Amino acid sequence: QSALTQPASVSGSPAQSITISCTGTNNDVGSYNLVSWYQQYPGKAPKLMIYEVNKRPSGVSNRFSGSKSGNTASLTISGLQPEDEADYFCCSYAGSSTVFGGGTRLSVL
Amino acid sequence: QLQLQESGPGLVKPSETLSLTCIVSGDSINSHFHYWGWVRQPPGKGLEWIGSIYYRGNTYYNPSLKSRVTLSVDTSKNQFSLKVYSVTAADTAVFYCARQPDNPAVGIPDYFDQWGQGTLVTVSS
Numbered sequence: 318q319s320a321l322t323q324p325a326s327v328s329g330s331p332a333q334s335i336t337i338s339c340t341g342t343n344n345d346v347g348s349y350n351l352v353s354w355y356q357q358y359p360g361k362a363p364k365l366m367i368y369e370v371n372k373r374p375s376g377v378s379n380r381f382s383g384s385k386s387g388n389t390a391s392l393t394i395s396g397l398q399p400e401d402e403a404d405y406f407c408c409s410y411a412g413s414s415t416v417f418g419g420g421t422r423l424s425v426l
Numbered sequence: 427q428l429q430l431q432e433s434g435p436g437l438v439k440p441s442e443t444l445s446l447t448c449i450v451s452g453d454s455i456n457s458h459f460h461y462w463g464w465v466r467q468p469p470g471k472g473l474e475w476i477g478s479i480y481y482r483g484n485t486y487y488n489p490s491l492k493s494r495v496t497l498s499v500d501t502s503k504n505q506f507s508l509k510v511y512s513v514t515a516a517d518t519a520v521f522y523c524a525r526q527p528d529n530p531a532v533g534i535p536d537y538f539d540q541w542g543q544g545t546l547v548t549v550s551s
Contacts, residue, residue, distance in 0.1 A: 413534075415463075
């Protein structure tokens with residue numbers, strides 16, 4: 318299995334919106350609505366932000382949303398805030414296996 | 427409140443076996459609703475799923491690691507464990523244990539909803 322493909326970095330200004338893509342194949346993202354997204358600050362454990370493509374856990378801001386089209390999933394963060402600056406990882410079920418994306422560093426300028 | 431705590435040696439010699447345990451508190455590892463997983467992260471790199479286990483012993487392994495990894499569960503101690511055999515420097519990473527809800531539609535481990543704080547394991551002589 319290969320890692321899902323994410324851009325290495327994205328940036329945006331406060332109050333703007335950004336979208337992080339996560340491209341897989343029809344063996345993972347394209348076949349299952351089991352994509353999740355995680356936020357990670359340096360030296361900290363990942364935190365679940367989105368699960369099953371577009372569901373938000375309790376306590377996660379509604380500024381975070383997820384979607385999927387074909388083999389590509391996306392995480393959108395609206396109304397960017399300085400505290401959104403972190404690494405973001407996508408993850409997908411891949412048929413008896415689980416695969417992560419390489420991660421995207423979000424900079425809030 | 428659920429807590430997961432990884433424990434084990436922080437330094438392992440090349441060719442030896444890396445052993446970690448995740449102690450679960452605030453939830454029963456016997457839960458019908460959850461799997462229990464391991465994820466690692468080499469310094470400065472991304473996340474890699476290692477494997478997941480159900481309290482009955484059902485396991486899923488990363489195909490790239492399957493030949494060197496064993497997961498087990500000890501319901502009497504409410505903990506689960508990871509062994510990685512024949513380690514090399516490439517196995518140096520922060521290791522996380524995490525809880526995964528069981529997706530009822532397909533009976534598989536789903537997303538990682540709770541994580542331990544992680545523990546750094548360095549492979550070096």
